Amino acid sequence: MINFLQINLNxxxxxQALVSKTADDLNIDIILVSEQNQAxxxxxxxxxxxxxxxxxxxxxxxxxxxxxDMGFTWCRLAGTKIYSCYWTPRPDIAAFTDFLRRLExxxxxxxxxxxxxxxxxxxxxxxxxxxxxxxxDLLADMIQASGMVVCNKGTDATFQSGxxxxxxxxxxxxxxxxxxxxxxxxxxxxxxSDHNYVHFCVEFSAEADIQPCTNIKVVPSKLKVYLxxxxxxxxFTPRYAAPSTGRA
Numbered sequence: 142m143i144n145f146l147q148i149n150l151n152x153x154x155x156x157q158a159l160v161s162k163t164a165d166d167l168n169i170d171i172i173l174v175s176e177q178n179q180a181x182x183x184x185x186x187x188x189x190x191x192x193x194x195x196x197x198x199x200x201x202x203x204x205x206x207x208x209x210d211m212g213f214t215w216c217r218l219a220g221t222k223i224y225s226c227y228w229t230p231r232p233d234i235a236a237f238t239d240f241l242r243r244l245e246x247x248x249x250x251x252x253x254x255x256x257x258x259x260x261x262x263x264x265x266x267x268x269x270x271x272x273x274x275x276x277x278d279l280l281a282d283m284i285q286a287s288g289m290v291v292c293n294k295g296t297d298a299t300f301q302s303g304x305x306x307x308x309x310x311x312x313x314x315x316x317x318x319x320x321x322x323x324x325x326x327x328x329x330x331x332x333x334s335d336h337n338y339v340h341f342c343v344e345f346s347a348e349a350d351i352q353p354c355t356n357i358k359v360v361p362s363k364l365k366v367y368l369x370x371x372x373x374x375x376x377f378t379p380r381y382a383a384p385s386t387g388r389a
Contacts, residue, residue, distance in 0.1 A: 143201065143218070143343050147173045149227070149260040149300070149311060149336035154178045158334040163330060164198045167340065170287050171218070172196040175227035185324070186225075188214040194228040194258060210247065211241045216387040219345035221318055222251050226259025230309075237276050241283045254316040255289070256343070260300075262334070268293040268306045280311070292317035292341070299326035302335040310339055312364075319344065366377075 146169045157178040161384050163173055175193045176186075186195040189211045197203060205217035213226040224247075227238050233367045248255050263269040265277030266285070268291050284291060291313045297305035314322060325341040 143170045143345060144168055145171050145258070145341050145343065146171060146198075147258045147312065147339040147341075148332060149175045149310060149318060149334060151336065152175050152176050152178055153334055153336040160338075161198070162331070163338065164196075168199075170197075170199040171223065171341075172198050172200050173223075173225040174226065175260040186214050186216055188212060188225070188227070190227070193225045197223045207247070210243055213244055213245070213247070221254040221256055221343075221345060222248075224248075224255070224257040224259070226257060226261065228259075228261050228263075230262040232276075234275055234279075239281060245283050245287055248289075253317050253355075254318040256278070256312070256318050257289070258310075258312045260310050260338075262309050263311075264307060264309065267291050268311045269296040284313050289313045289315055292319055292322045292325050295323045295327070298335050299327055299339060300336065310336060312339065312341065317346075318343065351359055359366050 144167065146160070146164055146167065148160055148268070153243065160172060160174070161220070173195055175318045177191070177194050179373065180187055180191070184197045184200070186206060187193070193212065193214060195216055201218065202326060203218060204220070207215035207222070212228050213224050215222050215224045215308060226244065228237060248257070261276070261280055263276035263280045264274045265281045266273060267281045270277065291311065293308065293312055296308070298308055300307045300308035304387050312325065321344045323342050323344065325339070328338040328340050330338055
């Protein structure tokens with residue numbers, strides 16, 4: 142079982158500091174953020190715009206790092222591609238359409254399960270909004286055309302600022318992964334952002350957890366990135382002690 146936390150940090154330094162403590166309190170493994178203040182260390186996997194990121198908070202094993210794109214980044218965890226996304230609220234439909242086209246192309250290039258999370262600044266009843274807008278229609282069409290399922294539950298707002306509230310933080314996934322997502326909920330915990338935390342768990346299949354490795358070719362640059370994300374222990378205790386020679 143992997144625990145996820147999803148949040149737009151509103152470029153707030155205090156919110157970014159708090160999310161790490163919240164993740165500790167909730168035993169979170171992976172944090173999916175948008176509008177981060179800045180990357181803290183190499184456990185952060187950021188998109189090209191540095192507006193979305195995946196944080197390997199508990200240092201779980203990451204199988205593959207995707208090439209960052211503008212508006213989204215991804216990694217492969219337990220055989221599933223995990224995306225973190227962000228797109229601006231500006232009403233530029235052409236740019237949003239191009240973003241969705243690139244995201245859909247990346248999703249459809251996947252050979253296994255996929256889960257997508259992010260702040261799309263798009264409204265649709267499919268994920269709990271009262272009304273639809275143009276960007277919401279486009280995103281809903283892309284989700285359905287990709288054979289994916291929206292995982293949002295209920296109508297609790299993920300964004301709140303003054304008297305304004307909405308649901309713009311969306312989680313969607315391929316069919317099998319969607320059925321494995323449990324406890325999807327908008328939390329009441331203080332986030333110090335104008336967005337609320339979203340928490341959910343994923344029970345990845347045992348088959349996906351086992352990745353046989355054959356005919357391995359080591360690429361030094363990729364090995365360095367992998368070790369940054371999956372650090373080896375600094376010390377170890379031998380399982381078997383060497384036999385004593387009886388000499389002082």
